[in-house]
Amino acid sequence: MKAMILAAGRGERMRPLTDRIPKPLIEVGGRSLVEHHLAALHRAGVWDCVINLGWLGASLRAALGDGARYGVHIDYSDEGWPALETGGGIARALPLLGAAPFLLINGDVYSDYPLATLVERAQALPSADAAHLVLVPNPQHNPRGDFGLVGGRVVPQCAEHFTFSGLSILRPALFFEPPSGAFPLGPLLRTTAIAGRVSGELHSGLWSDVGTPERLAQLAALLAG
Numbered sequence: 001m002k003a004m005i006l007a008a009g010r011g012e013r014m015r016p017l018t019d020r021i022p023k024p025l026i027e028v029g030g031r032s033l034v035e036h037h038l039a040a041l042h043r044a045g046v047w048d049c050v051i052n053l054g055w056l057g058a059s060l061r062a063a064l065g066d067g068a069r070y071g072v073h074i075d076y077s078d079e080g081w082p083a084l085e086t087g088g089g090i091a092r093a094l095p096l097l098g099a100a101p102f103l104l105i106n107g108d109v110y111s112d113y114p115l116a117t118l119v120e121r122a123q124a125l126p127s128a129d130a131a132h133l134v135l136v137p138n139p140q141h142n143p144r145g146d147f148g149l150v151g152g153r154v155v156p157q158c159a160e161h162f163t164f165s166g167l168s169i170l171r172p173a174l175f176f177e178p179p180s181g182a183f184p185l186g187p188l189l190r191t192t193a194i195a196g197r198v199s200g201e202l203h204s205g206l207w208s209d210v211g212t213p214e215r216l217a218q219l220a221a222l223l224a225g
Helices: 033-043 057-064 085-097 115-123 186-194 213-224
Strands: 002-006 048-053 073-078 102-106 109-111 131-136 147-150 153-155 161-170 198-202 207-209
Touching: 002 033, 002 085, 033 048, 033 057, 033 102, 033 109, 033 115, 048 057, 048 085, 057 073, 073 085, 085 102, 085 186, 102 115, 109 161, 115 131, 115 161, 131 147, 131 153, 131 186, 147 186, 147 198, 153 186, 186 198, 207 213
Parallel strands: 002 048, 002 102, 048 073, 131 198
Antiparallel strands: 102 161, 109 207, 131 161, 147 153, 147 161, 153 198
8 A cells, every 4th residue: 555645835834944944844743744654654554655745845855765764665756846736746646656545644734543544444445435534623723624524424514514634545536537737635525525435534633733833832742741
């Protein structure tokens, strides 16, 4: 099984820190965000990883190398700058990801969700499903949430919404006819959920979208404690 870590974004809200380092290389809890992901993938038995490059991509490649010191192998999908957003970046990387379902991880989140569980979900993903999303309770910065969850199925509209954690399983076929160039992943997931082809689960453990200096400080304090 393969995994993709989304790491091409600019991290505007983290400036000026991200003026000099790519957001996935920001450190918390003794290592960078992307190193936390690589360690978690290794523990889950996922050793083939694709990382897309955009903003300060050369710095990210130089820091991680081929992944050997993390017990994984890294292939890079270099988008240049400006990058291709989440959906466009995945579509560009499909030749590196193969034909089987793959794990997708946003490079700027931190979670204690066990990736070995996501591997099990991927191996059992019904052939009719194009995606499986891990959702979390809504944080203060996203009070309305992103998706509903009813009976293990992701739905665009229902009484209660949850936030997409940035952890998911995707089938490459989800991008059978993608838009050209840069495009976000969210609308594609919503369209697919309307078609009844997205499953999901709710994770109530530790999760943080490290999108601002304040959230980074909060996460650092939590991990230190």
